[in-house]
Amino acid sequence: VKLLKETCATIVSTDAASAAAAQALLDDKTKPRRSLGRLEDIAVRIAAIRGTAEPVLGAKAIVVMGADHGVAAEGVSAYPAEVTAQMLLNFASGGAAINVLSRAAGARVVVYDMGVASELPPTDSIRSHKIAAGTRNMAVGPAMTEAEAVRALETGITAASELIDDGVGLIGTGEMGIANTTASSALTAVLAGADPREVTGRGTGIDDVVWKHKVEVIRRAIEVNDPHPSNPLDVLAKLGGFEIAGLAGVVLGAASRRVPVVIDGFISSVAALVAARMAPDVSGYLLASHRSVEVGHRLVLQELGTLPLLDLDLRLGEGTGAALAMGLVDAALAIVHEMATFSSAGVSDTGA
Amino acid sequence: VKLLKETCATIVSTDAASAAAAQALLDDKTKPRRSLGRLEDIAVRIAAIRGTAEPVLGAKAIVVMGADHGVAAEGVSAYPAEVTAQMLLNFASGGAAINVLSRAAGARVVVYDMGVASELPPTDSIRSHKIAAGTRNMAVGPAMTEAEAVRALETGITAASELIDDGVGLIGTGEMGIANTTASSALTAVLAGADPREVTGRGTGIDDVVWKHKVEVIRRAIEVNDPHPSNPLDVLAKLGGFEIAGLAGVVLGAASRRVPVVIDGFISSVAALVAARMAPDVSGYLLASHRSVEVGHRLVLQELGTLPLLDLDLRLGEGTGAALAMGLVDAALAIVHEMATFSSAGVSDTGA
Numbered sequence: 001v002k003l004l005k006e007t008c009a010t011i012v013s014t015d016a017a018s019a020a021a022a023q024a025l026l027d028d029k030t031k032p033r034r035s036l037g038r039l040e041d042i043a044v045r046i047a048a049i050r051g052t053a054e055p056v057l058g059a060k061a062i063v064v065m066g067a068d069h070g071v072a073a074e075g076v077s078a079y080p081a082e083v084t085a086q087m088l089l090n091f092a093s094g095g096a097a098i099n100v101l102s103r104a105a106g107a108r109v110v111v112y113d114m115g116v117a118s119e120l121p122p123t124d125s126i127r128s129h130k131i132a133a134g135t136r137n138m139a140v141g142p143a144m145t146e147a148e149a150v151r152a153l154e155t156g157i158t159a160a161s162e163l164i165d166d167g168v169g170l171i172g173t174g175e176m177g178i179a180n181t182t183a184s185s186a187l188t189a190v191l192a193g194a195d196p197r198e199v200t201g202r203g204t205g206i207d208d209v210v211w212k213h214k215v216e217v218i219r220r221a222i223e224v225n226d227p228h229p230s231n232p233l234d235v236l237a238k239l240g241g242f243e244i245a246g247l248a249g250v251v252l253g254a255a256s257r258r259v260p261v262v263i264d265g266f267i268s269s270v271a272a273l274v275a276a277r278m279a280p281d282v283s284g285y286l287l288a289s290h291r292s293v294e295v296g297h298r299l300v301l302q303e304l305g306t307l308p309l310l311d312l313d314l315r316l317g318e319g320t321g322a323a324l325a326m327g328l329v330d331a332a333l334a335i336v337h338e339m340a341t342f343s344s345a346g347v348s349d350t351g352a
Numbered sequence: 353v354k355l356l357k358e359t360c361a362t363i364v365s366t367d368a369a370s371a372a373a374a375q376a377l378l379d380d381k382t383k384p385r386r387s388l389g390r391l392e393d394i395a396v397r398i399a400a401i402r403g404t405a406e407p408v409l410g411a412k413a414i415v416v417m418g419a420d421h422g423v424a425a426e427g428v429s430a431y432p433a434e435v436t437a438q439m440l441l442n443f444a445s446g447g448a449a450i451n452v453l454s455r456a457a458g459a460r461v462v463v464y465d466m467g468v469a470s471e472l473p474p475t476d477s478i479r480s481h482k483i484a485a486g487t488r489n490m491a492v493g494p495a496m497t498e499a500e501a502v503r504a505l506e507t508g509i510t511a512a513s514e515l516i517d518d519g520v521g522l523i524g525t526g527e528m529g530i531a532n533t534t535a536s537s538a539l540t541a542v543l544a545g546a547d548p549r550e551v552t553g554r555g556t557g558i559d560d561v562v563w564k565h566k567v568e569v570i571r572r573a574i575e576v577n578d579p580h581p582s583n584p585l586d587v588l589a590k591l592g593g594f595e596i597a598g599l600a601g602v603v604l605g606a607a608s609r610r611v612p613v614v615i616d617g618f619i620s621s622v623a624a625l626v627a628a629r630m631a632p633d634v635s636g637y638l639l640a641s642h643r644s645v646e647v648g649h650r651l652v653l654q655e656l657g658t659l660p661l662l663d664l665d666l667r668l669g670e671g672t673g674a675a676l677a678m679g680l681v682d683a684a685l686a687i688v689h690e691m692a693t694f695s696s697a698g699v700s701d702t703g704a
Contacts, residue, residue: 029449030439030442030447030448030449031448031449031668032430032431032556032557032667032668033557035556035557035666035667035668036449036664036666036668036672037645037664037665037666037667038664038665038666039664039666039676078384078702078704079384079700079702079704080700080702082700083699083700086697086698086699086700087382087699089697089698090382090692090697090698090699093692093697095382095690095691095692095696095697096382096383096691096692096697097381097382097383097388097687097691099690100683100686100687100690100691101683101686101687103686103690104679104682104683104686105683204384204387204704205384205385205387205704206704293389309664310662311663312388312389312390312391312661312680313389313390314387314388314389314390314391315384315387315389316383316384316387316388320388323683324391324679324680324683327456327676327679327680327683328664328676328679330456331452331453331456331457331675331676331679334452334453334455334456335449335452335453338447338451338452338455339447339448339449339452340442340445340447340448344447345438345441345442345445345447345448346438346441346442347435347438347439347442348431348432348434348435348438350430350431350432352430352431352556352557352558
């Protein structure tokens with residue numbers, strides 16, 4: 001718990017002076033003021049994070065964490081739990097959507113087994129950090145112990161740290177875990193104070209009957225565990241997942257090193273919300289890549305005080321939205337570094 | 353007018369069978385059905401355009417056309433008319449936003465002088481196709497003759513044709529022309545049957561007083577010229593601009609060769625609407641890159657029956673939104689070509 005506490009204590013608010021300097025720089029470029037809209041917002045936010053008006057980020061990585069969920073036994077998903085392990089192997093062999101989209105974005109993919117139920121065959125492409133063989137079923141008791149939650153969080157902190165030491169300056173988050181929208185909706189309901197009905201979606205594609213059952217399972221999990229909404233570690237341990245805890249750690253680790261994090265969809269955003277409840281300044285280090293189809297996502301982004309960049313009806317996870325949004329981050333920083341100014345280009349500036 | 357007529361006659365509807373084959377291919381990839389949302393729509397649309405489930409597009413180009421507008425004399429813009437020429441030179445020297453974003457997207461920029469008022473110094477980077485030294489003031493009479501409109505349209509058709517002959521398989525549109533939102537709002541009002549108030553925006557940044565004046569100028573231009581809404585060439589000649597006519601030609605030329613066109617913001621979309629009124633099947637060849645801040649854009653996209661991919665509060669033009677969206681097109685096609693299938697990856701498919 002020492003690493004977790006130290007990391008949270010290290011996270012400071014982003015730098016408003018650098019943000020202002022970046023906006024002034026953008027206002028001198030040959031275009032009407034603010035006419036590049038959200039692209040300028042990205043550049044300004046990254047300037048604030050890095051503490052310089054003209055940041056250079058270096059390499060990009062997507063951290064994809066996978067784990068199984070005991071609550072899958074309640075029949076809340078359209079897919080069997082075996083698919084978690086199968087998909088991690090698919091990530092390892094480079095054939096999944098996140099591999100394709102990361103290649104397109106020029107980002108490396110780093111895959112963590114945070115607690116897949118089965119033993120995966122050894123491969124260099126998956127880092128084995130199993131906290132346990134899946135969480136316990138939260139519908140009957142806590143998904144994990146607080147010690148397990150801390151271990152998962154600290155694994156994520158270390159993951160971010162190692163990437164940053166290795167030259168990575170932009171980290172995306174992604175996940176895989178059958179039934180992890182169930183855990184995420186439960187976390188959202190408690191952390192944002194919402195009714196489970198309002199924050200429970202269709203996951204990978206369940207019908208009305210299974211959806212109603214999923215809401216009931218979440219309601220039961222909250223009743224049985226009675227988590228303290230103001231204690232994020234308690235909520236995370238009782239209702240979370242190992243990959244969610246791990247990604248919360250990645251967010252904390254990146255923020256403590258002043259590295260921006262591009263968060264993916266619903267589950268990754270819930271992980272970021274857990275992190276933000278542990279260290280409120282975390283929210284300044286986030287870029288929300290997209291608004292997922294998952295109904296709870298809107299509320300989570302609202303709680304984080306961040307607007308999504310893309311709205312493409314994605315509902316896959318894995319970090320796919322984060323990979324897509326990295327192209328916008330590249331574009332925003334290219335504008336900062338490469339565009340001409342009014343004076344250098346001999347263009348009349350009316351200040352509009 | 354022969355090239356224009358022949359081109360319009362060549363444009364056929366896109367291929368539904370290839371679209372269905374592309375969707376079937378995507379449904380076999382290791383992800384829940386349709387979970388990549390709009391990214392899958394892009395892939396399916398391009399399959400329909402190219403007539404194959406697995407299209408390869410080749411090189412990318414953004415065609416940026418610039419021209420001056422007589423109506424600028426009415427004081428409808430926040431910038432002086434000289435800025436059109438200044439910005440074309442900025443494009444030529446590679447310092448504008450469109451240069452930066454095209455580089456990031458891997459697209460070449462092709463700049464056309466379709467009718468800038470001043471003589472530009474000779475440069476290899478600007479293709480000189482001046483129809484005239486700017487349009488006439490539409491508030492007192494037709495902006496151009498029908499013969500000029502046809503010449504501009506055919507210049508655009510030829511521009512698309514030459515790029516395609518040169519290996520380009522994805523064309524983006526962009527423009528520069530002080531006062532061209534005034535022309536675009538007038539065209540929108542007539543072609544979509546809307547009141548000028550509802551489709552007139554702030555352009556590059558005018559205040560309330562200038563905005564009211566802009567609406568009145570547009571109202572006057574429509575009254576004075578009395579264009580026939582069902583005759584797109586008449587509407588274009590009376591209220592358009594040389595760059596708008598040129599881009600309408602680019603869209604027609606690309607569609608006639610079955611090449612997809614990524615349209616930029618309000619002005620580029622109005623050009624596409626003119627093209628679609630000349631050859632209705634054109635709309636199947638379009639990808640709308642983004643929803644501009646310009647208030648008329650929403651209606652134009654609605655008339656084209658297409659949803660924008662991005663919503664980033666852009667209001668710059670030049671093709672910047674088109675360049676940004678090209679990254680999504682690359683990503684969509686990478687999914688088609690590179691992702692594993694359920695059977696090849698050994699992942700359980702429940703059909704969800």
